[in-house]
Amino acid sequence: MPMARALLSICVFCGARAGHNPAHTSAAQAMGAAIAAQGWRLVYGAGDVGLMGEVARSAQSAGAPTFGVIPTHLMSAERGKRDLSQLVITEDMHERKKVMFMNSDAIVVLPGGAGSLDEFFEVLTWAQIGLHRKPIFLLNSEGYWNPLIALLDHIIAEGFADASVKSYFTAAPDVATLTEALRSALS
Template identity: 45%
Template sequence: MQDRPRICVFCGSSYGNSPAFREAALQVADSLARRKLGLVYGGGRVGLMGVVADAAMAAGTEVVGVIPLALATHEIAHHGLTELHVVPGMHERKALMSEKSDAFLTLPGGIGTYEEFFEILSWAGLGIHAKPIGLLNIEGYFDPLLALLEFGADAGFVRRHFLDFLLVSTDPDTLVSDLLSFQPPSLPRKVTLEEA
């Protein structure tokens, strides 16, 4: 990990329809601040992204945002951050977020959040990184996703070692602690793209 570890948070650009989602974002920011951890996220000022960034900044946390140019020019970018990186597109966004992070924590979100989560999980399984990945399962939001992963594994399409990087909790503080104490599993051999 870096001198000051950073947790990348994937989350929605909407608030969702339960106050529990917003409260979870605030608790994640508080947990990072108490541990003097940095935050890396998608650079937006709206939805749960804005909630976690604003709360982290207010607590004195380093906040690094990474946003594609198309979104930044639509005035969605958060300009009050420690660092704001404007990149050409979504691929560059995810690559830079990964590079600047020591672990990943996923809050409830939509298709973009799922896509970020699945890409970083596939990268772990392929040996591209060995960083922990957390799902904050507020109000059972990720229950269907976890069931889908198990179904895929049972059907022989999801390799179980991909899931060894995955940590799940309903409590923000517990999940952050688990991410920090994670020891990467040893993979039997590097997986080829054909096998993934």
């Protein structure tokens, strides 16, 4: 009897706001649908607002299991989504990130603000110092992350990081490209 394949989980970090460009909302919806189409589980911040809500509703409506993690103090502000496959309520943001990371096989960062940057840099730093080997992807929808990539180039040029720092993540211009790269990384 063949062994059952383990369910792969994709952690999505993204904005609790939708931003001004509707292309980012469309990308979040497409990401949720792609996670479901691949038979993966969505791990995310459990909010029902902004890009977070879009990716979750899209994944759910396409049949993906959903694992949400939210700190107590954000249940109201981010309208904690209670109809998930699994909901974990943490004491603080640090625990939220840790639980999300520990329950995922790969990380995808969609457009977002300071929180998304914090999440990206934490998992990037952990990879850089050898704490994990999980693939990290930036969904560079409409070139959103180009300034971040330029900042990393500047950090390298100024001698504060080796060029290898950019080898710990992959930027993809659209969901189709990112999904294919994720499939390769996880096979």
